[in-house]
Amino acid sequence: MTLVWLILIPFIGGLLCWQAERFGDQAPRWIALGTMLLELAMVLGLWVGSDFSLPAEGAANAWTLEWQADWIPRFGIQVHLAIDGLSLLMIALTGLLGAMAVICSWKEIVQRVGFFHLNLLWILGGVVGVFLAIDLFLFFLFWEMMLVPMYFLIALWGHSGSRGSSRIGAATKFFIYTQASGLLMLIAILGLVFAHHGATGEYTFAYADLLDTPLSETTAWWLMLGFFVAFAVKLPVVPLHGWLPDAHAQAPTAGSVDLAGILLKTAAYGMLRFALPLFPEASQAFAPVAMTLGLIGIFYGAILACGQQDLKRLIAYTSISHMGFVLIGIYAGTELALQGVVALMVAHAFSAAGLFILSGQLYERLHTRDMRQMGGLWGRIRGLPGFALVFVAASLGLPGTANFVGEFMVMFGSFGVAPWIVVIASAGLILAAVYSLFIMQRVYYGPPREETPLAGLDRRETVLLFGIVALVVFFGIYPQPLLDTSAGAMQIVQQSVQQAGAMMGGAQ
């Protein structure tokens, strides 16, 4: 039942926030914060109390906890939830970033506070559902469901963008991109289910059963593409990234934090959990294409980031660049690279969240995100620029930060599989340094536009930023807890990739 509660708590908390609005604006904020802290405490309790060591020999999956109930017997659909090291890390991240999102919108959101937190918490509930569901129908449901509150978050509380792009336009673009690609995944899921039905005569959406569905090579290829496109839109992979810069630029700070910190990770999670294990051979065959796309993403994101004037757009493009590394690591498929992907996902969640929170705080003080209006802020705001320096350093992957650990492991692990890709990707790190320095240079250094000091960080902001910095540095110096937790789950993925590789090698 713990797993069910993990999903239900944000949903119930959201409803409470909505109703609590009648007791004033503070009530929903505290309830939302309490809900997310409760969620976080539950996950951490699970983390401490469970064993995530390697699965027993021959076991297909090592779930630490499992819960299932019949739902739609007509198609063998169950409410089937399970948690392992990977999903636990992701849910812990969700809880943590959720709490941060609540804290950072404490002063930013002043209108319809209750309804805002309803949407915020429902997004998080949907994300937790995505990380827990291992029935493909249920997974798809949560995958699509979390778009609706995100849509409202951007459309109702977003900022109207520069150059006439409206927040509603951005929200609609985000929704249509992800929903339409989601339907492609639904087709792929159904194709898989009917293939399984054809082979065994029974309908099932259960992950464990569908894992060993006999598929012809072409079918597997097409179905794998269906999954890949859905995840690629969300990650995002470059030709399908059109929604991301707009959505980020227009979203309120909490929305950006959630979007960059967690929603993008659901895509990587989906690839690790579903796309690779369900279609190992097809994925193996597809790996060169995927890695090339990742490579393109690294450079495309970084180069476009350098040319942005809008601070949030810039950070959004750096996300595309970082997710390129994640994609390369996932399709390299070695254990080291996969572990690196997990570390990089966690690290990017922190650094991107930190940068978005900072740009939100700048916006509260300057009422602009345009970097041409900034400059020379180092002397004008007490405290904030220092934090910015840390997050920028983390974002460019400076040793000592968690991002370095992740990127290094991804590169190191992929080198044996695709040396040339890694060599070229390393050049992308230089671009990362360039755009990171651009941020510092344009925003904080240079001649100040005015001399008047701006409000410094208050206690809420300081504690929040210190917390993130501490996590970035802690996991930069001692990433072992992360790696231990996800080791079992990653090993299973790696084994399925390895077997596929062996089979393909044998066939040739």
Add this chain to the structure above:
Amino acid sequence: MSHATMMALLAISPLILVCLTVIVVMLSIAWQRNHTLSAILTAVGLNVALLALLFGWSLGTVDVTSVLVVDDLSRFGGVLVLMSTLACVTLAHHYLEGYEGPRDEFYLLLLSAAAGGMVLVSARHMTTLFFGIELLSMPLFGMLAYTFRDRGALESGIKYMVLSAAATAFLLFGMALLYAVTGTLDFAELGEALSAYGSDPWLLAGAGMLLVGLAFKLSIVPFHLWTPDVYQGGPGPATTFLATASKVAVFLVLLRLFQSTLAFHENWWHDLLGFIAVVTMLVGNLLALTQNDLKRLLGYSSIAHFGYLLVALVVNQGLAVETVGIYLVTYVLTTLGAFGVVTLVSSPYVATGGTADASPLHHYRGLFWRRPYLTAVMTVSMLSLAGIPFTAGFIGKFYIIAVGVEAHRWWLVGSVVLGSAIGLYYYLRVMVTLFLHEPGMQRRDATHDWAERAGGMVVLGVATLVILLGLYPTPMINWVNWVAG
């Protein structure tokens, strides 16, 4: 009375009860005009008929004369028709309170149309098909033009009448050709004759005309031109009936035709129908994109939805019948929710020169901040129409895609996805309009006590059902599966 006659009477009793209600309401009006009394009598009659329908559930297939058959499918259709009619009655009572002309006759028309729908879902002979369609459509002319001092309503009624007449002409001509070639009008016998005569050109022409006639009623492209105008102009309750009960009944008779006539099983028929389905969903969705009028938009969206439904008819194997059932249930519930809110916001009726209902989209701006629960209903309906998970609409869309994937009709599945993606744009636009707050806009509002009115309760109930069936669709699936099985 023989046993068989008793069985037949029992099976057909819901239809008889609806007809009796027409007479009772008519007599009551003749005796004394009382709006509320008429509405209550109507509702009671429909409820009794519904009970009779449920009571006769265990009878199985009963042949009531050689032209009517009462089986699970017709009971299923009957339930949908009666439920939507009931919803329309509750909505109409609130709506017509502000109408100065005679109000009671609306219920007579509504009941007659419902009886037509009941006949149609039980039809297994061309005569009953024709009779049912006419009984369904003729009262609708009156209902659509009921508030005839409004230009919109009058235009809508006349437009529907003229185009219905054209459709009827097609229908009759088609039947005549079929009869000329085969010498029978019975569905099953027609099916056998069709497979015997093969591709006789007159036969094909007849079947084609028949389909054109039905396609008019279902507003399938290219016979959809009347839909937006009629939806926009007609008074709320009448449009609601047109969008739900009338379409369900016609679609079910189409399904029955497909099941019994083998000629439609030839390949090129499927390709043609598949093409029409694709065009229908794309045209419906594309034309809805730029609409600034909620009722027009819903009209175009209904065109698109019948495009999706056609997919099941094209496939016509495996899950197809079940899909039709599920989709109709979810469509009816969702549409009742959406039109219910439109009608409630337009209630009570206010006399104007143009269109009386609150149909321009900007009337709904910021509705959430004034009527949060009513907006929740509308939001749920829009999400369900768009097929977002945890609403009933998603289960319908799931079935449509499943039936396409099962039959490997990739073009159809692809168009469903494309259509849904386009559709999202305008459903989202409606949704976000409800939440935007911009003072100073011209707007209309539901009355303060809307939630305590029968219509309000029905609409809330429908929305709850949409959510519940989205969360736990098993009862609905079992029911439809049983009907289809």
